[in-house]
Amino acid sequence: MVARRHPWRWVGVGAVLVLLAMFVHGLATNPGWDWPTFFQFFATRTIFAALWVTVQLTVYGTVLGFVLGAVLASMRLSSSPFLQLVAWGYIWAFRSIPLIVQLLFWFNIAYLYKELSLGIPFGPEFVHFSTNDLFGPLGAAVLGLALHQAAYAAEIIRGGIISVDAGQTEAAAALGIPKLRQFFRIVLPQAMRSILPNGANEVISLFKGTSIVSVMAIPELFYQVQVIYGRNSRVVPLLMVATVWYIVLTTLLSIVQYYVERRFARGTTR
DSSP states (O other): OOOOOOHHHHHHHHHHHHHHHHHHHHHHHOGGGOHHHHHHHHTOHHHHHHHHHHHHHHHHHHHHHHHHHHHHHHHHTSSOHHHHHHHHHHHHHHHHSOHHHHHHHHHTHHHHOSEEEEESTTSOEEEEEEGGGTOOHHHHHHHHHHHHHHHHHHHHHHHHHHTSOHHHHHHHHHTTOOHHHHIIIIIHHHHHHHHHHHHHHHHHHHHHHGGGGGGGTOOOHHHHHHHHHHHHOOHHHHHHHHHHHHHHHHHHHHHHHHHHHHHHTTTTOO
16 A cells, blocks of 8 residues: 655645744844844843733632632523523623723722722611722722633633533432532533633633733733833834743643643543
């Protein structure tokens, strides 16, 4: 038997390699990239501080978003029409409103409500506090990112749970396994194989999406880069600083995703 030849496949490979070589050559020889400026600012204390703020926003937004998303997913899967409607309404609202609008709303909450209070509804109020003291710009950004993320996380978690065949829980119930144990030992491990890829994509999108909080003057990575190139007019090398750091941390998140997925795939692949 003679293997089938694919000459056009090799032509495509050659074309891609030529384009890649041209791109690398341009990076090395085009003075517009200004690599000395790139290396000057790539590992400065200011950039590291901004990078830490970006990581904090990502971690807080992810944890709070997925915790709230799990609650919303359980509400959508409940047998109560009221809980289903509330969860659906939340998801519809926060997926419909642009993230930048949500962030600016929470950042300017004091414009609408100067004071919040605790007491009897439509009755006497016992505790008053100013919304200006409720949270600062970083708190508003975390709240906006978390509430926005929760709407997407809820659908990811719900989709993973309903992807598990109903026969699994029926068999577990027939064996007398309690419902809580059914969920954590049978349904959830199988659902995680569907949840993880989409969930990791959301985390990576949130990590890059934190750049939108620059409109609130929060000193995260993209905002700090803008401040620097606003002073020295070196736009391209400073944008490359942010780009490379985004690539580095996204790659690390992808590596973590690979090993977590491999762990939950045990017993399903050879």
